[in-house]
Amino acid sequence: MRKYLLVAKNTWDEYMQYRLNFVMWRVRNVLRLIIVYFLWYAIFNQRGELFGYNESQILTYILLSSIVASIVFSTKTQDIGEEINSGNLSNLLIKPISVFKYWMARDLGDKLLNIAFSIVEVFVLIIFFKPPLFFQTNPIFIFLFILGIGFSLAIYFLISILIGFFGFWTPDVWGPRFLFYIFLEFFAGSLFPLDILPKPVFSTLQLLPFNYLLYFPVKIYLGQLSILSIFEGFFVGLVWIIVLYLFTNKVWFKGLKSYGAYGR
Amino acid sequence: MVLMVDKISYYFKVWRLYTIDSFSVILSSRFSAIIFTIAKFFRFIFFLLFLVFILRSTNSLGGYSEYEVVFFYLTFSLIDSVTQLLFREVYRFRSLIVEGSFDYILLKPINSLFRSLTGGADLLDLFMLIPIIILLVFSATKTGMFTPFNTILFLVFIFNSLILTTAFHILVLAIGILTTSVDHTVLIYRDVVSTGRLPIDVYREPVRGFLTFILPVAIVMTVPAKAFLGKLPIELVIVSFIFAAVIFIGSLKLWRYSLTKYSSASS
Numbered sequence: 001m002r003k004y005l006l007v008a009k010n011t012w013d014e015y016m017q018y019r020l021n022f023v024m025w026r027v028r029n030v031l032r033l034i035i036v037y038f039l040w041y042a043i044f045n046q047r048g049e050l051f052g053y054n055e056s057q058i059l060t061y062i063l064l065s066s067i068v069a070s071i072v073f074s075t076k077t078q079d080i081g082e083e084i085n086s087g088n089l090s091n092l093l094i095k096p097i098s099v100f101k102y103w104m105a106r107d108l109g110d111k112l113l114n115i116a117f118s119i120v121e122v123f124v125l126i127i128f129f130k131p132p133l134f135f136q137t138n139p140i141f142i143f144l145f146i147l148g149i150g151f152s153l154a155i156y157f158l159i160s161i162l163i164g165f166f167g168f169w170t171p172d173v174w175g176p177r178f179l180f181y182i183f184l185e186f187f188a189g190s191l192f193p194l195d196i197l198p199k200p201v202f203s204t205l206q207l208l209p210f211n212y213l214l215y216f217p218v219k220i221y222l223g224q225l226s227i228l229s230i231f232e233g234f235f236v237g238l239v240w241i242i243v244l245y246l247f248t249n250k251v252w253f254k255g256l257k258s259y260g261a262y263g264r
Numbered sequence: 265m266v267l268m269v270d271k272i273s274y275y276f277k278v279w280r281l282y283t284i285d286s287f288s289v290i291l292s293s294r295f296s297a298i299i300f301t302i303a304k305f306f307r308f309i310f311f312l313l314f315l316v317f318i319l320r321s322t323n324s325l326g327g328y329s330e331y332e333v334v335f336f337y338l339t340f341s342l343i344d345s346v347t348q349l350l351f352r353e354v355y356r357f358r359s360l361i362v363e364g365s366f367d368y369i370l371l372k373p374i375n376s377l378f379r380s381l382t383g384g385a386d387l388l389d390l391f392m393l394i395p396i397i398i399l400l401v402f403s404a405t406k407t408g409m410f411t412p413f414n415t416i417l418f419l420v421f422i423f424n425s426l427i428l429t430t431a432f433h434i435l436v437l438a439i440g441i442l443t444t445s446v447d448h449t450v451l452i453y454r455d456v457v458s459t460g461r462l463p464i465d466v467y468r469e470p471v472r473g474f475l476t477f478i479l480p481v482a483i484v485m486t487v488p489a490k491a492f493l494g495k496l497p498i499e500l501v502i503v504s505f506i507f508a509a510v511i512f513i514g515s516l517k518l519w520r521y522s523l524t525k526y527s528s529a530s531s
Contacts, residue, residue, distance in 0.1 A: 021448055024449070028448075031455040034459070035458065038462075038471065041468065042326050042466040043318060043325065051321065170295060171293075175296040175298075178300060178303045181303075182307045183306075185310075186314070191314065196317075
Protein backbone atom coordinates (compact mmCIF):
# COMPACT_ATOMS: atom_id res chain seq x y z
CA MET A 1 0.00 0.00 0.00
CA ARG A 2 2.83 2.37 0.98
CA LYS A 3 4.51 2.10 -2.42
CA TYR A 4 1.27 3.12 -4.17
CA LEU A 5 0.86 6.11 -1.86
CA LEU A 6 4.39 7.06 -2.84
CA VAL A 7 3.40 6.82 -6.52
CA ALA A 8 0.44 9.15 -5.81
CA LYS A 9 2.77 11.57 -4.01
CA ASN A 10 5.22 11.46 -6.93
CA THR A 11 2.41 12.38 -9.32
CA TRP A 12 1.61 15.36 -7.11
CA ASP A 13 5.32 16.32 -7.10
CA GLU A 14 5.44 16.08 -10.91
CA TYR A 15 2.68 18.69 -11.10
CA MET A 16 4.51 20.90 -8.65
CA GLN A 17 7.57 20.65 -10.89
CA TYR A 18 5.57 21.90 -13.91
CA ARG A 19 3.44 24.44 -12.04
CA LEU A 20 2.83 26.73 -15.03
CA ASN A 21 1.36 23.85 -17.04
CA PHE A 22 -0.94 22.94 -14.18
CA VAL A 23 -2.09 26.52 -13.64
CA MET A 24 -2.81 26.85 -17.37
CA TRP A 25 -4.80 23.60 -17.29
CA ARG A 26 -6.91 24.96 -14.41
CA VAL A 27 -7.40 28.29 -16.24
CA ARG A 28 -8.80 26.29 -19.15
CA ASN A 29 -11.22 24.50 -16.84
CA VAL A 30 -12.45 27.77 -15.35
CA LEU A 31 -12.99 29.19 -18.85
CA ARG A 32 -15.03 26.16 -19.87
CA LEU A 33 -17.11 26.45 -16.72
CA ILE A 34 -17.75 30.16 -17.34
CA ILE A 35 -18.93 29.45 -20.91
CA VAL A 36 -21.44 26.80 -19.83
CA TYR A 37 -22.53 28.83 -16.78
CA PHE A 38 -23.30 31.93 -18.85
CA LEU A 39 -24.99 29.93 -21.55
CA TRP A 40 -27.47 28.61 -19.00
CA TYR A 41 -27.71 31.95 -17.27
CA ALA A 42 -28.77 33.51 -20.59
CA ILE A 43 -31.19 30.67 -21.33
CA PHE A 44 -32.92 31.16 -17.99
CA ASN A 45 -32.99 34.93 -18.28
CA GLN A 46 -36.43 35.98 -16.99
CA ARG A 47 -37.79 32.45 -17.26
CA GLY A 48 -39.14 30.67 -14.21
CA GLU A 49 -38.77 27.09 -15.30
CA LEU A 50 -37.46 25.29 -18.35
CA PHE A 51 -37.09 21.58 -19.15
CA GLY A 52 -38.33 20.82 -15.62
CA TYR A 53 -35.52 22.83 -13.95
CA ASN A 54 -35.64 26.17 -12.20
CA GLU A 55 -32.68 28.57 -12.36
CA SER A 56 -31.10 27.53 -9.04
CA GLN A 57 -31.32 23.84 -9.94
CA ILE A 58 -29.72 24.26 -13.34
CA LEU A 59 -26.92 26.54 -12.07
CA THR A 60 -26.26 24.14 -9.19
CA TYR A 61 -26.19 21.32 -11.74
CA ILE A 62 -23.60 23.16 -13.88
CA LEU A 63 -21.34 24.15 -10.97
CA LEU A 64 -21.56 20.75 -9.28
CA SER A 65 -20.99 18.85 -12.51
CA SER A 66 -17.84 20.95 -12.94
CA ILE A 67 -16.53 19.79 -9.54
CA VAL A 68 -17.53 16.17 -10.25
CA ALA A 69 -15.85 16.42 -13.68
CA SER A 70 -12.65 17.55 -11.94
CA ILE A 71 -12.78 14.46 -9.74
CA VAL A 72 -13.78 11.96 -12.41
CA PHE A 73 -11.99 13.22 -15.54
CA SER A 74 -8.63 14.11 -14.00
CA THR A 75 -6.43 11.17 -14.86
CA LYS A 76 -2.94 10.13 -15.85
CA THR A 77 -4.25 7.14 -17.81
CA GLN A 78 -4.18 9.19 -21.02
CA ASP A 79 -0.41 8.52 -21.04
CA ILE A 80 -0.85 4.74 -21.29
CA GLY A 81 -0.96 4.63 -25.10
CA GLU A 82 2.25 6.66 -25.30
CA GLU A 83 3.93 4.46 -22.64
CA ILE A 84 3.13 1.39 -24.72
CA ASN A 85 4.30 2.98 -27.97
CA SER A 86 7.56 4.23 -26.51
CA GLY A 87 8.30 0.92 -24.81
CA ASN A 88 8.28 2.56 -21.37
CA LEU A 89 5.64 0.07 -20.27
CA SER A 90 8.51 -2.43 -19.89
CA ASN A 91 9.80 -0.39 -16.92
CA LEU A 92 6.53 -1.06 -15.12
CA LEU A 93 6.21 -4.70 -16.12
CA ILE A 94 9.54 -5.66 -14.57
CA LYS A 95 8.78 -3.95 -11.26
CA PRO A 96 7.17 -5.86 -8.36
CA ILE A 97 3.98 -3.84 -8.57
CA SER A 98 0.54 -4.21 -10.11
CA VAL A 99 0.38 -2.06 -13.24
CA PHE A 100 -3.33 -1.38 -12.73
CA LYS A 101 -2.80 -0.31 -9.10
CA TYR A 102 0.10 1.87 -10.24
CA TRP A 103 -2.17 3.74 -12.65
CA MET A 104 -4.85 3.99 -9.99
CA ALA A 105 -2.33 5.53 -7.61
CA ARG A 106 -1.24 8.01 -10.31
CA ASP A 107 -4.89 8.92 -10.76
CA LEU A 108 -5.32 9.39 -7.02
CA GLY A 109 -2.53 11.99 -6.88
CA ASP A 110 -3.92 13.72 -9.95
CA LYS A 111 -7.48 13.78 -8.64
CA LEU A 112 -6.60 15.08 -5.16
CA LEU A 113 -4.83 18.08 -6.66
CA ASN A 114 -7.60 18.79 -9.14
CA ILE A 115 -10.34 18.48 -6.49
CA ALA A 116 -8.58 21.00 -4.26
CA PHE A 117 -8.25 23.53 -7.08
CA SER A 118 -11.72 22.91 -8.44
CA ILE A 119 -13.42 23.54 -5.10
CA VAL A 120 -11.52 26.82 -4.67
CA GLU A 121 -12.36 27.92 -8.24
CA VAL A 122 -16.08 27.17 -7.92
CA PHE A 123 -16.12 28.89 -4.51
CA VAL A 124 -14.54 32.03 -6.03
CA LEU A 125 -17.03 31.97 -8.91
CA ILE A 126 -19.93 31.65 -6.44
CA ILE A 127 -18.67 34.67 -4.50
CA PHE A 128 -18.11 36.60 -7.74
CA PHE A 129 -21.37 35.85 -9.57
CA LYS A 130 -23.60 35.06 -6.56
CA PRO A 131 -25.77 32.51 -8.40
CA PRO A 132 -28.91 31.16 -6.74
CA LEU A 133 -27.89 27.66 -5.60
CA PHE A 134 -29.63 24.57 -4.31
CA PHE A 135 -28.16 22.88 -1.21
CA GLN A 136 -29.08 19.27 -0.54
CA THR A 137 -29.78 18.66 3.14
CA ASN A 138 -30.99 15.04 3.03
CA PRO A 139 -28.05 12.85 4.21
CA ILE A 140 -29.33 9.85 2.24
CA PHE A 141 -29.08 11.73 -1.06
CA ILE A 142 -25.66 13.06 -0.10
CA PHE A 143 -24.47 9.52 0.70
CA LEU A 144 -25.89 8.15 -2.58
CA PHE A 145 -24.31 11.07 -4.45
CA ILE A 146 -20.87 10.13 -3.07
CA LEU A 147 -21.53 6.48 -3.93
CA GLY A 148 -22.51 7.57 -7.46
CA ILE A 149 -19.16 9.36 -7.82
CA GLY A 150 -17.45 6.09 -6.81
CA PHE A 151 -19.21 4.38 -9.72
CA SER A 152 -18.20 7.22 -12.07
CA LEU A 153 -14.54 6.89 -11.05
CA ALA A 154 -14.52 3.15 -11.74
CA ILE A 155 -16.28 3.46 -15.13
CA TYR A 156 -14.08 6.34 -16.32
CA PHE A 157 -10.86 4.64 -15.21
CA LEU A 158 -11.73 1.44 -17.06
CA ILE A 159 -12.80 3.21 -20.28
CA SER A 160 -9.74 5.45 -20.23
CA ILE A 161 -7.23 2.62 -19.87
CA LEU A 162 -9.12 0.63 -22.48
CA ILE A 163 -8.62 3.49 -24.96
CA GLY A 164 -4.94 3.65 -23.94
CA PHE A 165 -4.62 -0.04 -24.90
CA PHE A 166 -5.08 0.99 -28.55
CA GLY A 167 -1.34 1.62 -28.23
CA PHE A 168 -0.71 -2.14 -28.38
CA TRP A 169 -1.88 -2.23 -31.98
CA THR A 170 -1.45 1.29 -33.40
CA PRO A 171 0.80 4.32 -32.85
CA ASP A 172 -2.25 6.58 -33.44
CA VAL A 173 -3.44 6.68 -29.84
CA TRP A 174 -4.73 10.25 -29.76
CA GLY A 175 -7.42 9.89 -32.44
CA PRO A 176 -9.65 7.47 -30.48
CA ARG A 177 -9.13 9.47 -27.28
CA PHE A 178 -10.07 12.73 -29.01
CA LEU A 179 -13.28 11.08 -30.26
CA PHE A 180 -13.96 9.81 -26.72
CA TYR A 181 -13.55 13.35 -25.32
CA ILE A 182 -16.07 14.69 -27.85
CA PHE A 183 -18.63 12.07 -26.74
CA LEU A 184 -17.87 12.90 -23.10
CA GLU A 185 -18.45 16.60 -23.72
CA PHE A 186 -21.96 16.00 -24.97
CA PHE A 187 -23.17 12.74 -23.44
CA ALA A 188 -21.74 12.80 -19.91
CA GLY A 189 -23.86 15.79 -18.94
CA SER A 190 -21.29 18.57 -18.42
CA LEU A 191 -22.86 20.90 -21.00
CA PHE A 192 -26.48 20.16 -20.15
CA PRO A 193 -28.54 17.75 -18.03
CA LEU A 194 -29.28 14.80 -20.28
CA ASP A 195 -32.96 14.60 -19.35
CA ILE A 196 -33.72 17.80 -21.28
CA LEU A 197 -33.22 15.78 -24.48
CA PRO A 198 -36.17 14.13 -26.25
CA LYS A 199 -37.27 10.99 -24.41
CA PRO A 200 -36.07 8.39 -26.98
CA VAL A 201 -32.59 10.00 -27.09
CA PHE A 202 -32.43 10.21 -23.29
CA SER A 203 -33.56 6.58 -22.88
CA THR A 204 -30.81 5.46 -25.28
CA LEU A 205 -28.18 7.53 -23.44
CA GLN A 206 -29.22 5.95 -20.13
CA LEU A 207 -28.00 2.62 -21.44
CA LEU A 208 -24.54 4.02 -22.25
CA PRO A 209 -21.80 4.37 -19.62
CA PHE A 210 -21.31 8.14 -20.23
CA ASN A 211 -24.54 8.87 -18.38
CA TYR A 212 -23.05 7.56 -15.11
CA LEU A 213 -19.98 9.79 -15.20
CA LEU A 214 -21.58 13.17 -14.37
CA TYR A 215 -25.31 13.29 -14.97
CA PHE A 216 -26.30 10.43 -12.67
CA PRO A 217 -24.45 11.51 -9.47
CA VAL A 218 -25.38 15.18 -9.88
CA LYS A 219 -29.04 14.31 -10.39
CA ILE A 220 -28.91 12.27 -7.17
CA TYR A 221 -27.53 15.31 -5.33
CA LEU A 222 -30.34 17.48 -6.70
CA GLY A 223 -32.84 14.97 -5.30
CA GLN A 224 -34.55 14.67 -8.67
CA LEU A 225 -34.38 10.89 -8.91
CA SER A 226 -36.65 8.51 -7.02
CA ILE A 227 -35.00 5.86 -4.82
CA LEU A 228 -36.13 3.24 -7.35
CA SER A 229 -34.51 5.13 -10.27
CA ILE A 230 -31.32 5.55 -8.24
CA PHE A 231 -31.06 1.81 -7.56
CA GLU A 232 -31.90 1.03 -11.18
CA GLY A 233 -29.07 3.40 -12.14
CA PHE A 234 -26.66 1.73 -9.71
CA PHE A 235 -27.60 -1.67 -11.13
CA VAL A 236 -26.92 -0.64 -14.75
CA GLY A 237 -23.73 1.15 -13.61
CA LEU A 238 -22.57 -2.00 -11.83
CA VAL A 239 -23.22 -4.08 -14.93
CA TRP A 240 -21.08 -1.61 -16.93
CA ILE A 241 -18.26 -1.82 -14.38
CA ILE A 242 -18.25 -5.63 -14.50
CA VAL A 243 -18.43 -5.74 -18.31
CA LEU A 244 -15.71 -3.10 -18.69
CA TYR A 245 -13.49 -4.79 -16.08
CA LEU A 246 -13.71 -8.18 -17.80
CA PHE A 247 -13.19 -6.64 -21.23
CA THR A 248 -10.25 -4.50 -20.05
CA ASN A 249 -8.55 -7.58 -18.57
CA LYS A 250 -9.06 -9.53 -21.77
CA VAL A 251 -7.68 -6.70 -23.93
CA TRP A 252 -4.73 -6.18 -21.53
CA PHE A 253 -3.58 -9.81 -21.75
CA LYS A 254 -4.16 -9.91 -25.50
CA GLY A 255 -2.24 -6.63 -25.84
CA LEU A 256 0.67 -7.92 -23.76
CA LYS A 257 1.04 -10.84 -26.16
CA SER A 258 1.49 -8.45 -29.09
CA TYR A 259 3.63 -5.96 -27.10
CA GLY A 260 7.04 -5.70 -28.74
CA ALA A 261 8.64 -3.14 -26.37
CA TYR A 262 9.72 -1.09 -29.39
CA GLY A 263 11.99 1.78 -28.51
CA ARG A 264 13.63 -0.15 -25.66
CA MET B 265 5.74 46.32 -57.47
CA VAL B 266 7.00 43.53 -59.75
CA LEU B 267 9.41 42.49 -57.01
CA MET B 268 6.54 42.32 -54.54
CA VAL B 269 4.43 40.13 -56.87
CA ASP B 270 7.42 37.86 -57.42
CA LYS B 271 7.91 37.52 -53.68
CA ILE B 272 4.26 36.67 -53.06
CA SER B 273 4.31 34.13 -55.88
CA TYR B 274 7.52 32.60 -54.44
CA TYR B 275 6.01 32.31 -50.96
CA PHE B 276 2.81 30.85 -52.36
CA LYS B 277 4.83 28.13 -54.11
CA VAL B 278 6.71 27.41 -50.87
CA TRP B 279 3.43 27.27 -48.93
CA ARG B 280 1.96 24.86 -51.50
CA LEU B 281 4.97 22.56 -51.12
CA TYR B 282 4.77 22.65 -47.32
CA THR B 283 1.06 21.92 -47.49
CA ILE B 284 1.50 18.96 -49.84
CA ASP B 285 4.22 17.58 -47.53
CA SER B 286 2.09 18.04 -44.45
CA PHE B 287 -0.94 16.41 -46.09
CA SER B 288 1.22 13.46 -47.15
CA VAL B 289 2.24 13.01 -43.52
CA ILE B 290 -1.43 13.09 -42.45
CA LEU B 291 -2.37 10.54 -45.10
CA SER B 292 0.41 8.21 -43.97
CA SER B 293 -1.74 7.63 -40.88
CA ARG B 294 -5.20 7.28 -42.41
CA PHE B 295 -6.81 5.73 -39.32
CA SER B 296 -5.92 8.78 -37.23
CA ALA B 297 -6.96 11.20 -39.99
CA ILE B 298 -10.39 9.58 -40.33
CA ILE B 299 -10.98 9.47 -36.57
CA PHE B 300 -9.97 13.13 -36.08
CA THR B 301 -12.19 14.26 -38.98
CA ILE B 302 -15.18 12.29 -37.63
CA ALA B 303 -14.58 13.66 -34.12
CA LYS B 304 -14.40 17.26 -35.36
CA PHE B 305 -17.55 16.78 -37.39
CA PHE B 306 -19.38 15.33 -34.35
CA ARG B 307 -18.23 18.23 -32.17
CA PHE B 308 -19.50 20.74 -34.71
CA ILE B 309 -22.83 19.03 -35.31
CA PHE B 310 -23.54 18.12 -31.65
CA PHE B 311 -23.18 21.72 -30.48
CA LEU B 312 -25.27 22.95 -33.39
CA LEU B 313 -28.03 20.45 -32.55
CA PHE B 314 -27.82 21.42 -28.88
CA LEU B 315 -28.27 25.12 -29.77
CA VAL B 316 -31.18 24.39 -32.08
CA PHE B 317 -32.80 22.18 -29.46
CA ILE B 318 -32.49 24.88 -26.77
CA LEU B 319 -33.72 27.62 -29.10
CA ARG B 320 -36.78 25.61 -30.13
CA SER B 321 -37.87 25.91 -26.49
CA THR B 322 -36.72 29.43 -25.71
CA ASN B 323 -37.16 31.09 -29.17
CA SER B 324 -34.32 33.53 -28.44
CA LEU B 325 -31.01 33.85 -26.60
CA GLY B 326 -29.59 37.14 -25.36
CA GLY B 327 -32.10 38.98 -27.55
CA TYR B 328 -31.18 37.08 -30.73
CA SER B 329 -33.54 34.83 -32.70
CA GLU B 330 -32.93 31.15 -33.42
CA TYR B 331 -31.33 31.63 -36.84
CA GLU B 332 -29.28 34.61 -35.63
CA VAL B 333 -27.76 32.56 -32.77
CA VAL B 334 -27.03 29.74 -35.20
CA PHE B 335 -25.45 32.28 -37.57
CA PHE B 336 -23.14 33.45 -34.74
CA TYR B 337 -22.10 29.86 -34.05
CA LEU B 338 -21.43 29.14 -37.73
CA THR B 339 -19.40 32.35 -38.07
CA PHE B 340 -17.32 31.19 -35.10
CA SER B 341 -16.91 27.75 -36.73
CA LEU B 342 -15.83 29.33 -40.03
CA ILE B 343 -13.15 31.56 -38.46
CA ASP B 344 -11.97 28.78 -36.16
CA SER B 345 -11.69 26.20 -38.96
CA VAL B 346 -9.84 28.55 -41.35
CA THR B 347 -7.44 29.45 -38.53
CA GLN B 348 -6.87 25.78 -37.69
CA LEU B 349 -6.33 25.00 -41.35
CA LEU B 350 -3.71 27.70 -41.83
CA PHE B 351 -1.84 27.70 -38.53
CA ARG B 352 -1.69 24.03 -37.46
CA GLU B 353 2.12 24.25 -37.49
CA VAL B 354 1.98 26.41 -34.35
CA TYR B 355 0.95 23.28 -32.38
CA ARG B 356 4.25 21.64 -33.37
CA PHE B 357 6.43 24.63 -32.57
CA ARG B 358 7.38 23.71 -29.00
CA SER B 359 9.44 20.67 -30.01
CA LEU B 360 11.44 22.85 -32.45
CA ILE B 361 12.35 25.23 -29.62
CA VAL B 362 13.01 22.59 -26.96
CA GLU B 363 15.16 20.45 -29.26
CA GLY B 364 16.86 23.42 -30.88
CA SER B 365 15.67 22.38 -34.37
CA PHE B 366 14.45 25.94 -34.89
CA ASP B 367 18.08 26.63 -35.96
CA TYR B 368 17.39 24.87 -39.27
CA ILE B 369 14.43 27.14 -39.93
CA LEU B 370 16.46 30.25 -39.16
CA LEU B 371 19.10 29.13 -41.64
CA LYS B 372 16.68 28.68 -44.55
CA PRO B 373 16.27 31.44 -47.16
CA ILE B 374 12.64 32.03 -46.21
CA ASN B 375 11.00 34.10 -43.51
CA SER B 376 11.19 32.10 -40.25
CA LEU B 377 7.83 33.43 -39.05
CA PHE B 378 6.18 32.35 -42.31
CA ARG B 379 7.59 28.85 -41.89
CA SER B 380 6.68 28.56 -38.19
CA LEU B 381 3.19 29.87 -38.69
CA THR B 382 2.02 28.31 -41.95
CA GLY B 383 4.50 25.50 -42.61
CA GLY B 384 2.05 22.68 -41.90
CA ALA B 385 -1.46 23.58 -43.08
CA ASP B 386 -4.02 20.97 -42.06
CA LEU B 387 -6.13 20.19 -45.12
CA LEU B 388 -8.43 17.97 -43.04
CA ASP B 389 -10.06 21.19 -41.83
CA LEU B 390 -10.95 21.91 -45.45
CA PHE B 391 -13.52 19.09 -45.26
CA MET B 392 -15.05 20.74 -42.22
CA LEU B 393 -15.47 24.00 -44.13
CA ILE B 394 -17.92 22.43 -46.60
CA PRO B 395 -20.83 21.82 -44.17
CA ILE B 396 -20.01 25.04 -42.29
CA ILE B 397 -20.27 27.24 -45.40
CA ILE B 398 -23.44 25.51 -46.66
CA LEU B 399 -25.15 25.95 -43.28
CA LEU B 400 -23.82 29.50 -42.94
CA VAL B 401 -25.40 30.55 -46.24
CA PHE B 402 -28.64 28.75 -45.30
CA SER B 403 -28.90 30.45 -41.88
CA ALA B 404 -27.92 33.82 -43.46
CA THR B 405 -30.90 33.59 -45.82
CA LYS B 406 -33.16 32.76 -42.86
CA THR B 407 -32.12 35.86 -40.92
CA GLY B 408 -33.67 38.05 -43.63
CA MET B 409 -30.46 40.13 -43.83
CA PHE B 410 -28.81 38.34 -46.76
CA THR B 411 -28.00 41.34 -49.00
CA PRO B 412 -24.88 41.98 -51.13
CA PHE B 413 -23.91 44.91 -48.89
CA ASN B 414 -24.20 42.86 -45.68
CA THR B 415 -22.28 39.99 -47.27
CA ILE B 416 -19.41 42.28 -48.29
CA LEU B 417 -19.41 43.80 -44.80
CA PHE B 418 -19.35 40.29 -43.31
CA LEU B 419 -16.39 39.25 -45.47
CA VAL B 420 -14.45 42.44 -44.63
CA PHE B 421 -14.89 41.75 -40.91
CA ILE B 422 -14.02 38.08 -41.36
CA PHE B 423 -10.76 39.25 -42.94
CA ASN B 424 -10.23 41.56 -39.97
CA SER B 425 -10.86 38.63 -37.62
CA LEU B 426 -8.31 36.51 -39.48
CA ILE B 427 -5.73 39.27 -39.04
CA LEU B 428 -6.43 39.11 -35.31
CA THR B 429 -6.23 35.31 -35.14
CA THR B 430 -2.95 35.51 -37.08
CA ALA B 431 -1.67 38.01 -34.54
CA PHE B 432 -2.71 35.73 -31.64
CA HIS B 433 -0.81 32.82 -33.20
CA ILE B 434 2.28 34.98 -33.71
CA LEU B 435 2.03 35.93 -30.02
CA VAL B 436 1.83 32.22 -29.11
CA LEU B 437 5.00 31.55 -31.14
CA ALA B 438 6.83 34.46 -29.57
CA ILE B 439 5.80 33.38 -26.07
CA GLY B 440 6.92 29.88 -27.06
CA ILE B 441 10.45 31.12 -27.77
CA LEU B 442 10.55 33.19 -24.59
CA THR B 443 9.11 30.56 -22.21
CA THR B 444 9.20 27.24 -24.19
CA SER B 445 5.49 26.89 -23.34
CA VAL B 446 3.31 26.63 -26.43
CA ASP B 447 0.83 23.81 -25.90
CA HIS B 448 -1.14 25.35 -23.06
CA THR B 449 -0.93 28.89 -24.44
CA VAL B 450 -2.48 27.85 -27.73
CA LEU B 451 -5.12 25.74 -25.96
CA ILE B 452 -6.01 28.63 -23.68
CA TYR B 453 -6.35 30.76 -26.81
CA ARG B 454 -8.76 28.15 -28.18
CA ASP B 455 -10.78 28.03 -24.97
CA VAL B 456 -10.96 31.81 -24.78
CA VAL B 457 -12.13 32.16 -28.37
CA SER B 458 -14.66 29.37 -27.86
CA THR B 459 -16.60 31.85 -25.70
CA GLY B 460 -17.41 33.35 -29.13
CA ARG B 461 -19.56 30.34 -30.03
CA LEU B 462 -22.39 32.44 -28.61
CA PRO B 463 -23.14 36.14 -29.17
CA ILE B 464 -21.02 38.07 -26.70
CA ASP B 465 -24.15 39.86 -25.42
CA VAL B 466 -25.08 36.60 -23.67
CA TYR B 467 -22.33 37.15 -21.12
CA ARG B 468 -22.74 39.39 -18.11
CA GLU B 469 -20.47 42.30 -17.20
CA PRO B 470 -17.57 42.33 -16.38
CA VAL B 471 -17.01 39.19 -18.49
CA ARG B 472 -18.53 40.85 -21.58
CA GLY B 473 -16.24 43.90 -21.31
CA PHE B 474 -13.27 41.61 -20.67
CA LEU B 475 -14.04 39.59 -23.82
CA THR B 476 -14.45 42.73 -25.89
CA PHE B 477 -11.59 44.97 -24.82
CA ILE B 478 -9.04 42.87 -22.89
CA LEU B 479 -9.16 39.60 -24.81
CA PRO B 480 -10.94 40.79 -27.95
CA VAL B 481 -12.85 37.56 -28.60
CA ALA B 482 -15.94 39.62 -29.36
CA ILE B 483 -14.07 41.43 -32.10
CA VAL B 484 -12.76 38.21 -33.59
CA MET B 485 -15.86 36.04 -33.41
CA THR B 486 -18.93 38.20 -32.84
CA VAL B 487 -18.31 41.40 -34.82
CA PRO B 488 -18.56 39.85 -38.35
CA ALA B 489 -21.95 38.29 -37.54
CA LYS B 490 -23.15 41.49 -35.85
CA ALA B 491 -22.08 43.52 -38.89
CA PHE B 492 -24.00 41.15 -41.16
CA LEU B 493 -27.12 41.43 -39.00
CA GLY B 494 -26.87 45.24 -38.94
CA LYS B 495 -26.41 45.27 -35.16
CA LEU B 496 -22.87 46.60 -34.95
CA PRO B 497 -22.48 50.02 -33.30
CA ILE B 498 -20.29 52.39 -35.37
CA GLU B 499 -17.79 52.83 -32.50
CA LEU B 500 -17.17 49.06 -32.46
CA VAL B 501 -16.44 49.17 -36.22
CA ILE B 502 -13.61 51.64 -35.60
CA VAL B 503 -12.41 49.83 -32.48
CA SER B 504 -12.31 46.51 -34.39
CA PHE B 505 -9.94 47.78 -37.08
CA ILE B 506 -7.76 49.68 -34.62
CA PHE B 507 -7.49 46.60 -32.35
CA ALA B 508 -6.57 44.36 -35.28
CA ALA B 509 -3.86 46.77 -36.49
CA VAL B 510 -2.40 47.40 -33.04
CA ILE B 511 -2.35 43.74 -31.98
CA PHE B 512 -0.92 42.61 -35.33
CA ILE B 513 1.91 45.15 -35.22
CA GLY B 514 2.49 44.39 -31.53
CA SER B 515 2.70 40.66 -32.24
CA LEU B 516 5.30 41.23 -34.99
CA LYS B 517 7.38 43.39 -32.63
CA LEU B 518 7.22 40.70 -29.92
CA TRP B 519 8.20 38.05 -32.47
CA ARG B 520 11.28 40.06 -33.50
CA TYR B 521 12.17 40.59 -29.85
CA SER B 522 11.72 36.90 -29.05
CA LEU B 523 14.14 35.95 -31.84
CA THR B 524 16.86 37.92 -30.09
CA LYS B 525 16.23 35.77 -26.98
CA TYR B 526 16.33 32.40 -28.76
CA SER B 527 19.03 30.38 -27.03
CA SER B 528 19.27 27.44 -29.48
CA ALA B 529 19.33 25.13 -26.46
CA SER B 530 19.89 21.38 -27.07
CA SER B 531 20.86 21.91 -30.71
